[in-house]
Amino acid sequence: MSDDAANEPAQDDRTREATSRIVELEAELEAAGDATTAGDAMASLREVLHQWVDTVTAVVATPGVGRVVLIHANGRESRIASPDLPMLLTRPARFDTDS
Numbered sequence: 001m002s003d004d005a006a007n008e009p010a011q012d013d014r015t016r017e018a019t020s021r022i023v024e025l026e027a028e029l030e031a032a033g034d035a036t037t038a039g040d041a042m043a044s045l046r047e048v049l050h051q052w053v054d055t056v057t058a059v060v061a062t063p064g065v066g067r068v069v070l071i072h073a074n075g076r077e078s079r080i081a082s083p084d085l086p087m088l089l090t091r092p093a094r095f096d097t098d099s
Contacts, residue, residue, distance in 0.1 A: 015037055016037070019035035019037060020035075022035070023035055053070075055072045055073045055074070056070045056071065056072055056073075057071055057072065057073050058070075058071035059071070059089060061085070061086040061089040061090045062086055063086040063087050063090050065086075066081055066082060066083050066086055067079060067080065067081055067082075067086060068080045068082065068085050068086050068089060
């Protein structure tokens with residue numbers, strides 16, 4: 001069994017726990033949430049997300065505050081709060097000593 005296959009049950013549990021927690025928090029705000037985690041519905045949502053990302057014309061990543069702002073072709077902004085995404089999108093600092 002590969003390491004990926006061995007980790008799938010744990011990942012599935014973490015995903016279920018996270019989606020349940022988020023839906024519960026949304027309910028506390030009296031806003032309905034909908035969780036999709038697998039199958040054709042998830043594949044369809046990923047396709048919609050890919051199309052949406054394709055409309056991005058600029059990205060502002062701010063790792064210090066854990067935020068990414070996407071600027072879309074229509075001028076609208078989408079803000080994503082994430083501890084990981086800004087770091088993935090930011091190049092590490094370089095301190096060249098060559099002049």
